[in-house]
């Protein structure tokens with residue numbers, strides 16, 4: 001697309017962009033929408049303060065995330081287009097997702113949950129994006145509605161760079177992010193592999209259909225206990241096919257979890273593919 005027209009040797013700078021409104025504030029800095037002057041291309045610019053990154057000793061993590069993100073090229077993964085820095089800040093030029101944040105779409109939906117056709121289409125896209133990450137030896141580890149954005153055409157964009165900024169999100173009461181998505185092996189601090197993402201996709205599908213995650217509880221200990229006991233119930237409106245798929249992902253033994261190819265080919269998911277945005 002446009003930005004590749006410049007070739008890799010081009011030295012980007014803030015002067016190449018017209019800064020637009022702020023999209024959100026956060027730990028390392030803020031996010032603005034911006035227009036690339038020569039092409040008119042809309043992008044999101046994350047300005048990360050070097051001082052903040054140094055203070056929280058996250059330099060290596062930031063560089064690793066930039067390294068990973070700049071090599072992932074998939075329609076359902078938010079593209080890191082380029083990056084540059086000046087003496088005070090690192091600027092990440094990222095794809096702008098005009099549809100905004102997925103969790104807001106979820107909370108603003110009737111009954112705070114998605115119809116099964118939308119949930120099926122979305123979970124297909126997430127499984128496809130995560131399968132791509134696994135092929136590139138990247139474990140996502142933090143799949144949840146807050147880390148997913150929506151493109152102009154309604155497609156999902158996995159957007160967790162690891163240091164993602166937090167827009168003022170009234171979403172989770174708990175300060176330290178949510179425990180709802182933690183798989184058993186991470187609670188037990190056992191070694192874990194790519195299949196932690198399979199677990200999270202099961203939790204995500206449940207939250208798409210029900211409007212809240214399956215093990216949500218008041219206290220952290222209660223949530224842990226429910227995860228370890230696989231203590232969950234389905235409201236009567238959850239279709240059998242979806243329950244079948246979720247139960248094949250929420251398995252304690254990580255190697256018993258359904259493959260991501262299996263998710264994409266599951267009969268409940270397949271029946272809704274290629275249906276236009278009803």
Ligand SMILES: CC(C)NC(=O)[C@H]1CCC[C@H]1Nc1nc(Nc2ccc(C(=O)N(C)C3CCN(C)CC3)cc2)ncc1C(F)(F)F
Nearest residue numbers: 023024031044094095096097098100146147159164165167
């Ligand atoms: C995954 C990660 C955890 N999350 C994030 O990074 C968040 C933190 C800041 C914003 C977002 N980051 C991005 N957001 C967009 N698009 C976007 C977001 C919000 C709105 C929106 O609804 N408002 C501005 C509304 C407009 C109306 N007013 C009233 C409220 C805000 C509209 C479009 N594209 C790329 C990014 C990215 F990722 F590249 F930075």
